[in-house]
Amino acid sequence: HVTNGVHTFTWISEKFSELYDRHMGMEWRENLNNKQFWKRLWDIPDRELWEAHLALKKKMVDFVREKAIIQWMRYGIPLSNITEDVSTLLNPEHLTIGFARRFATYKRAILIFRDRERLKAILNNPERPVQIVFSGKAHPKDKPGQEFIKFIFDLAKEDGFKGKIFFVEDYDMNVARYLIQGVDVWLNTPRRPYEASGTSGQKGPINGIINFSVLDGWWREAFFLNPECGWSIGRDEAYPQPEAQDMEDSAEIYNKLEKEIIPLYYERGKENIPVGWVKKMKSSIETVLPLFSTTRMLSEYIDKLYTKASAQEKKLKESLYQGAKNLSVWKASIKNLWGQVSIESGSVTRSDGFEEISLEKGFAVQTVVRLGNIKPEDVLVEIYYRKIDDKGNVMQDKLFNPMKVKENLGNGKYLFEGFIKPENGGHYEYTIRVIPFNLLMAHKHELGLVQWLE
Structure with missing residues (x-):
């Protein structure tokens, strides 16, 4: 098989492009699928990588707030209320999780809300707060998928979730760029084994985002290549009972957030830099960028399929199709x-x-x-x-x-x-x-x- 990849130059931010230029030279553009070349990434100072990420994160928060104002005005919310609410919507200093994709039900967008009280405690921890940004669209005829969107939209108005979660409407490539460049963690929760490949999680690591995903599709390959490049959810097997899978996967989401992800993000070293987190960011980039790009994908199609198919065609046609x-x-x-x-x-x-x-x-x-x-x-x-x-x-x-x-x-x-x-x-x-x-x-x-x- 040939695993899907993403077009690096479509999804890379200007900040990270300049960062790579500065420390790896312009030739990184010609070495997208050169795994050895991307080891140079470790020479980038942690401070510079972290500052580039924070700049993108602030840009993303400003963008979401602007979208929120437009959405709330459309719903007739008084301007005084909007001004008050938007000031508390998201914080660029807080750990931010992103979830944006097609809202097919098998992708289980609402899985993280299975235990609302536990999630509220995670989001509202005064010392280590967390926030989640959602976006996406469901097919016009996919009513259950549309209900998932409504569920998140309504929940964002409730106490304990207000200001901590937000659904960005009118999902398109522009919205996607802001999110996959500006969040800290990319959450992916498909029901195994229905994720054929998935590509949203391949875009974030180009800009240092870290994946937190079920072991399905492309992520299964990436995680087993290097378990340090992100976090897994659930076991590497199909579950006979969906309810059992939902229960186990949601519990692991909470456990890993509480015990691994959140502590790592808020553990700061010199200059208030989360050294352990930046190390994981570099592992994410080094593993995903060179192995899951369209450059590698096209190369594999040519080598594994197109060239061989062309050679086989010649053999079959020889001697008046005797082959x-x-x-x-x-x-x-x-x-x-x-x-x-x-x-x-x-x-x-x-x-x-x-x-x-x-x-x-x-x-x-x-x-x-x-x-x-x-x-x-x-x-x-x-x-x-x-x-x-x-x-x-x-x-x-x-x-x-x-x-x-x-x-x-x-x-x-x-x-x-x-x-x-x-x-x-x-x-x-x-x-x-x-x-x-x-x-x-x-x-x-x-x-x-x-x-x-x-």
């Missing part, structure tokens, strides 16, 4: 014979006899595969493995190594052997799969056929 004819006959044969394929239960063994696994040596795995009338060269047998933590959460997924025929056992059975050499230590679990293989296929899963170890 295409051969592939069609082969596909029909494989589909007809695929029911003969199986992996013998109990045949998977460690062939090296080691009890302990070293990263240097790894370990070998053997299994017996019944192919029937299919030739070994027409299949790909793979060890499919993943890394898990002590709680069973997946840390690395979709890792696989090919297996080769070690012995022909006769009667359509073959002994295959493969090798696993993990990149790092930890707990791993693995299984075996068999899929059709032909060099003329555009993709190894083109036929949609697979046989797993049962």
Whole structure:
């Protein structure tokens, strides 16, 4: 697959563009997907990065206040009340959370309000206050999504939330720019596994914003690449009961805000700079900007898909489309014979006899595969493995190594052997799969056929 990315120059602020120019030179523009180049980011003084962020944050607060005046005047609120209310609406010194996107219900925009009293206590802590800015639109026919917007809009008028949360109307790219450049934390709460990719959270880190998100879509990839680049919400698995997921995810939002995010933001060092927070800002930029841009995305499309598709087209057209004819006959044969394929239960063994696994040596795995009338060269047998933590959460997924025929056992059975050499230590679990293989296929899963170890 190719993960979506965002156009860096559309979403970067002038402040951060100038900051990068000053400390990394103009060439950062030509190195958007160069991970090594972005290590230079750590040479930017914390004070300069923080001052640039504060300037954008103040700009965002001023913008929201201006929008508030327009909204409230439209609703007929007396000017005297507007003047009083706008003066207490948001504070650029306070920790600010942003949530702005399409208001589809699966994105769970109101999840953070599940325990209102606990949220009120978080927002109104006199020593470490928090505020939340919302924006977005629902489809004209999405009534439940529109109800979510109304819920937040109405709640913003209530005691305990007034001045602490605000919904910016008329969401567009201009509103989005102010928010993804000026908040501190970008909140994302989709219901797993419905977030295909998501891109709003890719825009903020360009300007030093830190993500706080459910492990779904693009964020799952980013977080497992570098857990220091933000905060996760919930477990890395789908929940059979939505209510259980809502309860668990909302509790984790409150817990991480109270125990990790808020303390880190308000922990100040010299010159009143939150050194730990700035460090996380730099991790966010370094991880997300070079890996989730349209520059990287387009490069991957060319390398992984377009170039290979062009080469395959030439092969299929050769000799008056003989390649295409051969592939069609082969596909029909494989589909007809695929029911003969199986992996013998109990045949998977460690062939090296080691009890302990070293990263240097790894370990070998053997299994017996019944192919029937299919030739070994027409299949790909793979060890499919993943890394898990002590709680069973997946840390690395979709890792696989090919297996080769070690012995022909006769009667359509073959002994295959493969090798696993993990990149790092930890707990791993693995299984075996068999899929059709032909060099003329555009993709190894083109036929949609697979046989797993049962």
